[in-house]
Amino acid sequence: MPGLQDVLDEIVAEMATRQGRGEVATYIPQLGKIDPAKFGIAVALNDGEVMTSGDAEEPFSIQSISKVFTLALALGRVGDVLWQRVGREPSGTPFNSIVQLEIEHGIPRNPFINAGAIVVSDILLAGHQPREAIGEILSFVRSVADDDSIVIDRDVAASERATGYRNVALASYLKGFGNLNHEPDLTLGVYFHHCAIAMSCRQLASAGRFLANSGRSESSGHTVVSSERARRINALMLTCGHYDGSGEFAFRVGIPGKSGVGGGIMAVVPGVASIAVWSPGLNKNGNSMLGSLALEQLTRRMNWSIFSS
Known part of the structure; x- marks a missing residue:
């Protein structure tokens, strides 16, 4: 089985060849100026390590x-x-x-x-x-x-x-x-x-890690939210995090996630890692088209679905 960094690099390479990339959110004029070819991904593991690939250090509007x-x-x-x-x-x-x-x-x-x-x-x-x-x-x-x-x-x-x-x-x-x-x-x-907060994939993945770590901050060791509250926020992300595309995201990706019309998605693998992906082009539901596809590929290759036995 390939390592996580290899998987991330493979996904970035695959996404670069995709023709259909969705449409950027032009109804917010500043977002309409973003290059739709951008793509970044970061995974912040619960042990503190962060792995990235693509445009993972470039800030974008998390919306x-x-x-x-x-x-x-x-x-x-x-x-x-x-x-x-x-x-x-x-x-x-x-x-x-x-x-x-x-x-x-x-x-x-x-x-x-x-x-x-x-x-x-x-x-x-x-x-x-x-x-x-x-x-x-x-x-x-x-x-x-x-x-x-x-x-x-x-x-x-x-x-x-x-x-x-x-x-x-x-x-x-x-x-x-x-x-x-x-x-x-x-x-x-x-x-x-x-x-309008702007964050890179690396920053966003790091910010979401408390939700993958039972509510605790890896860097400080402090409790951000209770473990029960972390579970409930994750549950809402799974059922409501992609608007009227939430069921499709749960079906295909199988982990809690929250999208933004800036093209970002923050996703959580409870007990394992927080993930951030950015691709500005959106699908008809207002979710990142390639970001959703990349997360589907990542969870499949790493066997990270919360529904895995």
Whole structure:
């Protein structure tokens, strides 16, 4: 059986020959400028080793992957009270669906669709100015990644704010149904900025490792979240992490994962490793086309599916 580094290098070589690479997210103008030929992958093993291949050191906008970190923070802040405002079920609809939010009276299906993440941002804003809440989120991501060089891409944040009309509508619906405690503009400021965090595959894989390690940080040895909470976050990533493509991802890849429209995917092999892959071209569900394929190849070759006997 080939070693992990050999497998990563083989996957990068295979992805370079692929013709269909999906479409970059042009509805956020800054993301539309990204070269669709980019591809990187990193695996952060629980023993502390990190293996990379391709464009794994180049930062990209993690977008909705940030929702994993804000969920962990919000659960630490308010605990299971959070679930009174956000559900835990797959959406089965696009990540920015207004119709579903209207039908379900302002309670988003899960914390990974846009409406759910806006509610989570509202929770993190409590008692803070937006700048302070954004700083807390960035500090948390830096801490779990053990890397203080991680920053927010201000151009991407500005681009999202300038064109985020659907998110403005979602926040207004949430406010109208009484599920937003702050003014929509303030909560959206937090939301747009955490989605604009820029990380490389190496940094992102390292940041997700606490979810592969029963909630503990490998670098510090400290508990980030309880083992039970880590399991529950992983469960939500498996069932809801790829929007209405979550079932297909679970079927083909077989591990928890969270995608972002910047082309990144963070995935977790509990007890083994955290993985980050980046390929900017998206499929029809808004998930990285080659990233999903690469993870399918990786889990198959390494026998990493959580459904393996």
